[in-house]
Amino acid sequence: MRQGAIVVKDLGKRYDARDGRPTTLKGFVLSRNRGHRHSFWGLRHITFSVPRGRAVGVVGLNGAGKSTLLRLIGGVGKPDEGSISVHGRIGALLDIGVGLTDDLTGRENVFVLGVIAGMLRSEIAAQFDAIVAFAELEEFIDAPVRTYSSGMRMRLAFAVAVHTDPEVLLIDEVLAVGDKAFQQKCFNRVADIRASGCTIFLVSHDVSQIEDLCDDVLLLSNGRMVAYGPLRETLALYNSAVDAKIAGTEQVAPPQFRQDDGMLAFGVNRYGSGDMRLHSVEFRTEQGESFDELQAGQMLRLRFSYEGKETIENPIALVGIYADDDTCVFETCSQLGECTLTMPAGTIEIDLWRMDLAPGTYHVTLGLFSSDWSEVYDYHAEVYPLKIGGQITLKGYLNPPTGWRMVDDAEPGLAAPGDS
Numbered sequence: 292m293r294q295g296a297i298v299v300k301d302l303g304k305r306y307d308a309r310d311g312r313p314t315t316l317k318g319f320v321l322s323r324n325r326g327h328r329h330s331f332w333g334l335r336h337i338t339f340s341v342p343r344g345r346a347v348g349v350v351g352l353n354g355a356g357k358s359t360l361l362r363l364i365g366g367v368g369k370p371d372e373g374s375i376s377v378h379g380r381i382g383a384l385l386d387i388g389v390g391l392t393d394d395l396t397g398r399e400n401v402f403v404l405g406v407i408a409g410m411l412r413s414e415i416a417a418q419f420d421a422i423v424a425f426a427e428l429e430e431f432i433d434a435p436v437r438t439y440s441s442g443m444r445m446r447l448a449f450a451v452a453v454h455t456d457p458e459v460l461l462i463d464e465v466l467a468v469g470d471k472a473f474q475q476k477c478f479n480r481v482a483d484i485r486a487s488g489c490t491i492f493l494v495s496h497d498v499s500q501i502e503d504l505c506d507d508v509l510l511l512s513n514g515r516m517v518a519y520g521p522l523r524e525t526l527a528l529y530n531s532a533v534d535a536k537i538a539g540t541e542q543v544a545p546p547q548f549r550q551d552d553g554m555l556a557f558g559v560n561r562y563g564s565g566d567m568r569l570h571s572v573e574f575r576t577e578q579g580e581s582f583d584e585l586q587a588g589q590m591l592r593l594r595f596s597y598e599g600k601e602t603i604e605n606p607i608a609l610v611g612i613y614a615d616d617d618t619c620v621f622e623t624c625s626q627l628g629e630c631t632l633t634m635p636a637g638t639i640e641i642d643l644w645r646m647d648l649a650p651g652t653y654h655v656t657l658g659l660f661s662s663d664w665s666e667v668y669d670y671h672a673e674v675y676p677l678k679i680g681g682q683i684t685l686k687g688y689l690n691p692p693t694g695w696r697m698v699d700d701a702e703p704g705l706a707a708p709g710d711s
């Protein structure tokens with residue numbers, strides 16, 4: 292089975308910010324004394340898999356989460372949610388010159404960077420002259436890095452990274468630094484590495500670089516994955532987001548599921564290899580009726596069909612329910628439900644016996660994955676709206692039937708722990 296070189300599942304990274312406005316009275320009182328802290332999701336609900344040898348361009352407006360994603364894949368920082376697995380030796384070019392030690396010479400830094408990248412000292416020694424020549428630093432290689440300009444630092448870091456024989460190369464914007472001639476040299480080198488079968492993950496604001504180097508594009512917006520699909524289609528979505536920003540209108544069109552069943556069935560909020568497809572999604576009540584609004588506590592019968600390659604074994608169907616603020620309030624899968632999907636096609640019905648949810652609009656996510664979760668076949672992220680009505684609550688997502696009453700003080704109550 293094809294294994295993804297980079298497999299990311301429901302990834303989330305939260306950052307702290309100090310400038311948020313308190314939303315509760317308690318928060319307001321506390322904020323007057325010590326400043327209100329709030330956290331936000333720099334990235335959330337990111338799920339994708341990059342097959343070996345693919346080159347993926349990561350695009351998005353400023354602050355979309357591109358660098359955060361690359362850093363996490365490169366092992367810099369820990370995710371707060373989800374998982375990442377990378378198969379193969381990583382060559383990473385994240386922040387320019389990161390990892391360089393100022394007091395060491397260029398020569399010593401080459402060895403330090405090489406060892407960090409997983410090379411043996413003997414392998415580095417064998418590549419040393421090529422690295423220094425690529426960096427064009429022959430004259431300065433024995434000077435401390437502290438004396439280097441930012442361009443020299445970048446050239447050194449780049450030269451090491453592209454000589455580590457990476458199987459996965461992560462590049463964050465560095466092709467945009469340095470003089471034109473060096474930029475072109477870096478670009479050519481990355482193109483050669485790509486041709487040798489390396490998996491590439493490239494962040495760039497330069498669409499022409501992405502067009503020249505990448506097969507697929509991953510589009511992020513405000514920390515969410517808006518699309519992941521073939522180069523041309525996905526870049527078109529990005530370009531419209533850029534145009535909209537320039538025009539001062541909405542940043543990215545609201546998420547919509549493209550209902551087409553054509554060959555390129557990728558669109559906003561839908562991504563996957565397409566080796567299996569989901570279709571004919573229906574929500575019903577227990578009586579089999581369609582509805583506009585389901586009352587809290589009623590049963591939801593979810594039904595959908597799928598089809599795909601006969602050779603796929605034991606695929607997994609996933610169902611998630613998301614609140615308006617993108618919090619996942621529920622997620623389950625066919626493995627947990629002990630339901631085996633028959634191939635090449637079938638229809639699944641899932642009964643959610645009690646939808647004890649607070650009133651509001653939720654969105655249902657559906658996905659089809661390979662048996663080890665490494666491949667995403669078809670993922671419809673927060674696509675299907677689900678309205679819940681009924682008993683109003685003050686806060687939270689859970690909405691069980693409740694009964695309040697006054698009790699007589701003399702009436703025996705629940706024993707407190709330790710009571711005899």
Ligand SMILES: Nc1ncnc2c1ncn2[C@@H]1O[C@H](COP(=O)(O)OP(=O)(O)OP(=O)(O)O)[C@@H](O)[C@H]1O
Pocket residue numbers: 306307333351352353354355356357358359360
């Ligand atoms: N260390 C950090 N602490 C707090 N917030 C952070 C930190 N790093 C990133 N962020 C925030 O997370 C969000 C995503 O940032 P990130 O740098 O990943 O975006 P980006 O798409 O790479 O942006 P750009 O194109 O401007 O480089 C932004 O709102 C950013 O301000």
